[in-house]
Amino acid sequence: xxxxxxCPTGLTGLIRGMKVREERVLADRKLAKVxxxxxELLASCWEETTDPGPYVFAEKxxxxxxxxxxxxxxxxxxxxxxxxxxxxxxxISCRRDACRARIEWEVDLTKLPVRALSSESRAAFVAGNRFxxxxxxxxKRVGFKLLTxxxxxxxxxxxxxxxxxLLSAVLAYRVLDIAGxxxxxxxxxxxxxxxRDADFLVDEFDxxxxxVDTTIEVECPECRETQEVELPFDSAFFLPGKERTARRxxxxxxxxx
Numbered sequence: 001x002x003x004x005x006x007c008p009t010g011l012t013g014l015i016r017g018m019k020v021r022e023e024r025v026l027a028d029r030k031l032a033k034v035x036x037x038x039x040e041l042l043a044s045c046w047e048e049t050t051d052p053g054p055y056v057f058a059e060k061x062x063x064x065x066x067x068x069x070x071x072x073x074x075x076x077x078x079x080x081x082x083x084x085x086x087x088x089x090x091x092i093s094c095r096r097d098a099c100r101a102r103i104e105w106e107v108d109l110t111k112l113p114v115r116a117l118s119s120e121s122r123a124a125f126v127a128g129n130r131f132x133x134x135x136x137x138x139x140k141r142v143g144f145k146l147l148t149x150x151x152x153x154x155x156x157x158x159x160x161x162x163x164x165x166l167l168s169a170v171l172a173y174r175v176l177d178i179a180g181x182x183x184x185x186x187x188x189x190x191x192x193x194x195x196r197d198a199d200f201l202v203d204e205f206d207x208x209x210x211x212v213d214t215t216i217e218v219e220c221p222e223c224r225e226t227q228e229v230e231l232p233f234d235s236a237f238f239l240p241g242k243e244r245t246a247r248r249x250x251x252x253x254x255x256x257x
Contacts, residue, residue, distance in 0.1 A: 002047050005078045007071035007118040009125075010208035011053035013062075014073065015045050017083035018238065023155050026238055030065065038076060039064045039149060041238070045079045054122050065150035068125070070211030072149055074114065077212060080238060081109040094220040107231065117210035121146075124208070128133035130176060133204045135197045141179040142201065146209050165191070167198060 002014040018041070024041045042064045049062060053071075054224045057063055064072060080088070089106045117125070124131050147155075151173075158169050168191045181189045193201075214231035 003078070003082050004050070005075065006051075007053065007074045008056075008114055008212075009053040009068060009071050010051060011049070011055060011067070012051035013031075013049040013073050014047045015079055016047055018045060018079065018205055022238075031125060036153070038072065038152075041079070042072065042075060046075065054117070054126050065148060066151070067149050068117070068210065069147045069149070070115070070117070070209060071150055072106040072152070074212050077109045077112070084240060085115065086238075088231075092218070092229055092232075094223060094225065095227050096220070096223055096225055099220060099223040099225070101220055103218055103220055105216070105218045106173050113213040119207070121208045122208070131204075131208050135193070136200055137194045137197045140181070143176040143178075144174050144201070144205065145176055146205075147174070171198060171201060175201075194219065218246070235238075 004012065005015055006012045007094075020043055020135050021043060021106065025037055028037065028040075043061065046062060049057075055062075055066060087106050087109045089104065090108050091102055091104050094101045094103055121131070125146060129148075130143050131145065132141060132143050133143050145151075154173075156169070158173060159166055168187070171190050171193075172187045173188065175186065177183070178186060178189055189233070190198075213229050214233070216231055217226055217228055218225050
């Protein structure tokens, strides 16, 4: 059964839950290597677009590579919720060295805070996906972009190519231009930024972007310490929840042979 969803930018459409055939997508190692699993999953489960939001799609099917990360992630959360229900259970270890107890937690995916794309950001995205800010220490005007699905595919390779300079690599990728700095000198300029400027720039990325707040507050059942964690998002996210798996195993064990 299809369900209507409105993404953070206003992109609106009908989605369905995953079917057995989507298991092929999740298990496809070739797609995993090139980062294509999420695109395939979105393409399969997004049934109809009722409002394209800020996007202009030349063809009827959505080009998910041109869609902002915030919209993609929101749609994936809703597909998961529609498939298995809104509750998502996961386990982590307490961060306290003296404790390290197992924390079992559950969150309602449909209740996570969603940050919509502002009218100012929408206008900048539509005009070419170029945003501007001024670095407090360097005093330079910087142009940068929001990340799309196409960018999302490139980031893993970028991280592998510069594991010891990950921050500068990501900043250089997202920064389009710097006032008074030649394009060939952009990377060097970024590596010479103060950490205050780098932190400011990352905050600016988030400020003008849209998306879902995936920071969750959990409490350790043993030491009672409260800590913030990020919602786990990996291949297991699209598999059945632990309770459902446990029930399936129980039924299998109790079935006559």
